Amino acid sequence: MTPAAADAPAVASAPVAGADVDVLVVGAGPTGLMMANQLARRGVRTLVVDRHAGPSRETRALGVQARTLEIYAHLGVVRRALELGKRGNGADIWAEGRRLARIPLGQAGDAVTPYPYILILGQDDNERILGDHLRELGNDVQWKTELVALESSPDGVAATLRQPDGSSEVRRAKYVAGCDGARSAVRHLNGIDFPGAPYEHVFFVADVEATGTMMPDDVNVYLWRAGFHLFFPMRGVDHWRIVGIVPAALRERTDVAFEDVAPSLHGEAGIGLTIRSCSWFSTYRIHHRAASRFRAGRCFVLGDAAHIHSPVGAQGMNTGLQDAYNLGWKLALVVQGRASPALLDTYEAERLPVARRLLETTDRAFRIVVADNPLAGMMRTKVLARMAAFAMARPAVQRVAFRAVSQTGIHYRNGPLAVVDGPLSDDAPRAGDRFPWLRVALGRDGTVTDLFERVDDTRWTLVLAGQDAVPKIPWPDGNLDVIVIPAGAGNDAELARAHVPRPSYWLLRPDGHVGLCGSRFDAASLGRYATDTLTLRWPNG
Numbered sequence: 001m002t003p004a005a006a007d008a009p010a011v012a013s014a015p016v017a018g019a020d021v022d023v024l025v026v027g028a029g030p031t032g033l034m035m036a037n038q039l040a041r042r043g044v045r046t047l048v049v050d051r052h053a054g055p056s057r058e059t060r061a062l063g064v065q066a067r068t069l070e071i072y073a074h075l076g077v078v079r080r081a082l083e084l085g086k087r088g089n090g091a092d093i094w095a096e097g098r099r100l101a102r103i104p105l106g107q108a109g110d111a112v113t114p115y116p117y118i119l120i121l122g123q124d125d126n127e128r129i130l131g132d133h134l135r136e137l138g139n140d141v142q143w144k145t146e147l148v149a150l151e152s153s154p155d156g157v158a159a160t161l162r163q164p165d166g167s168s169e170v171r172r173a174k175y176v177a178g179c180d181g182a183r184s185a186v187r188h189l190n191g192i193d194f195p196g197a198p199y200e201h202v203f204f205v206a207d208v209e210a211t212g213t214m215m216p217d218d219v220n221v222y223l224w225r226a227g228f229h230l231f232f233p234m235r236g237v238d239h240w241r242i243v244g245i246v247p248a249a250l251r252e253r254t255d256v257a258f259e260d261v262a263p264s265l266h267g268e269a270g271i272g273l274t275i276r277s278c279s280w281f282s283t284y285r286i287h288h289r290a291a292s293r294f295r296a297g298r299c300f301v302l303g304d305a306a307h308i309h310s311p312v313g314a315q316g317m318n319t320g321l322q323d324a325y326n327l328g329w330k331l332a333l334v335v336q337g338r339a340s341p342a343l344l345d346t347y348e349a350e351r352l353p354v355a356r357r358l359l360e361t362t363d364r365a366f367r368i369v370v371a372d373n374p375l376a377g378m379m380r381t382k383v384l385a386r387m388a389a390f391a392m393a394r395p396a397v398q399r400v401a402f403r404a405v406s407q408t409g410i411h412y413r414n415g416p417l418a419v420v421d422g423p424l425s426d427d428a429p430r431a432g433d434r435f436p437w438l439r440v441a442l443g444r445d446g447t448v449t450d451l452f453e454r455v456d457d458t459r460w461t462l463v464l465a466g467q468d469a470v471p472k473i474p475w476p477d478g479n480l481d482v483i484v485i486p487a488g489a490g491n492d493a494e495l496a497r498a499h500v501p502r503p504s505y506w507l508l509r510p511d512g513h514v515g516l517c518g519s520r521f522d523a524a525s526l527g528r529y530a531t532d533t534l535t536l537r538w539p540n541g
């Protein structure tokens with residue numbers, strides 16, 4: 001039972017009668033703040049509450065992936081993130097004092113995204129950027145306010161909130177977004193299971209000033225017989241964040257200090273490591289769990305409330321942000337009466353498989369890098385390190401790895417919103433994919449446009465390649481932007497590079513994923529897709 005639920009009234013005292021907000025967002029970590037931003041920019045009446053007294057000061061997550069930066073660009077905050085963060089341009093794999101491989105992220109990702117690197121930017125900075133932007137949009141977090149009970153009815157949810165002065169207040173919302181972290185009260189109060197298990201290993205994080213063999217501006221991965229150490233380059237001179245596992249002999253101790261793990265660092269992280277100071281040290285245990293459902297009636301769970309896993313791959317915070325990006329536009333359409341509530345079922349249908357896949361892959365990777373027995377230790381430093389070095393020297397493997405880690409490869413191909421209308425070549429993007437990043441000339445003067453900058457993510461976008469614009473395309477709420485990519489040597493080469501055939505057409509959802517695609521554009525197919533699949537409603541219809 002969560003602490004919130006333990007001393008909560010089981011049932012809220014007042015029944016739901018109408019709603020005083022459209023969406024109640026519970027939790028103002030990165031996931032809740034992204035959700036609140038997505039709703040605010042679409043004009044949705046949103047109440048954001050968090051039980052803490054103010055924004056978190058802990059760095060926790062610090063790897064911001066390319067897909068998150070693309071979303072930040074649409075939100076208008078990417079420049080600030082890039083100014084505050086530090087680019088990790090590659091990853092170096094070390095074992096037994098030797099650098100065995102370097103994965104150059106730039107090379108692997110420069111055709112895929114405007115951001116072919118991992119941005120090292122602490123979770124606290126991410127939260128500050130998102131919180132500031134939320135205030136610019138006219139909303140803010142109500143701190144020291146804790147959700148303690150929920151009562152759902154067919155037309156809304158009554159949420160009992162413990163106020164800063166200790167009193168309780170019932171607020172009515174049409175929907176509740178549970179972004180309230182691993183011990184989610186929203187999940188618990190809705191009886192959603194959270195199956196999984198804790199790992200036996202204990203992690204440590206340390207912020208240090210150090211010099212050594214580490215390659216500057218890269219993430220350095222040191223594999224050793226009893227574990228691994230990751231060195232993340234931080235802003236400033238010789239400033240590194242070290243993440244590693246506490247040696248087995250110290251696991252049961254609750255008072256482990258930096259001095260206790262320092263010998264293994266000196267022993268295994270290469271010759272010549274000099275640590276001048278350690279400004280922050282903490283240990284933590286992790287679990288791998290995924291919620292059995294992401295929706296219970298009018299309540300949703302997102303981010304750590306829906307899935308937690310090992311930090312291998314720096315995916316956790318990024319996955320929560322993408323959960324919110326997926327659900328935000330759908331919730332806005334439904335609360336504004338522009339789509340049927342059935343559209344909301346697609347959140348779980350699309351995001352639950354992503355979470356399950358992530359859990360499987362991070363679990364597998366984690367078990368390989370932390371397995372304790374001597375054979376596994378030898379495998380890690382001799383076989384695994386060399387296999388990784390061999391594989392990662394290949395550009396094709398680098399590209400696959402980049403797509404997976406950067407989250408640009410996440411797709412909803414098997415989801416209910418992915419529809420193909422007419423044949424496309426096998427290597428073409430598919431319905432459900434994030435539409436590829438293209439730089440094309442859209443006007444007669446030949447100026448090259450970044451398609452991601454051109455797309456407005458609060459609208460639908462129809463991209464027509466190798467066919468003319470169609471006059472007056474009907475769309476239920478008129479919120480459709482049409483982009484025609486005209487023929488021409490430069491455009492043809494760019495389309496060929498991204499395997500976008502001509503002719504072809506692509507309906508992009510607000511989150512940049514392809515909804516409907518086909519060869520020859522057909523307005524009737526588009527209309528059917530809008531009403532039957534997206535469940536969009538025609539005004540007065």
Ligand SMILES: Cc1cc2nc3c(=O)[nH]c(=O)nc-3n(C[C@H](O)[C@H](O)[C@H](O)COP(=O)(O)OP(=O)(O)OC[C@H]3O[C@@H](n4cnc5c(N)ncnc54)[C@H](O)[C@@H]3O)c2cc1C
Pocket residue numbers: 004026027028029030031032049050051052060061062063064123145146147148179180181182183184185186205284302303304305311313314315316317318319320
């Ligand atoms: C040491 C460490 C390193 C990590 N490194 C990475 C990394 O490099 N990359 C990465 O992507 N991820 C990383 N993660 C994971 C990342 O920190 C989490 O995935 C991320 O914080 C999840 O964000 P969230 O908003 O979903 O939840 P949280 O950040 O946990 O936020 C939940 C919020 O809900 C509030 N809340 C809880 N209950 C209630 C209630 N009843 N009422 C009101 N408010 C409530 C809490 O106060 C909190 O502010 C790391 C995690 C740790 C611990």
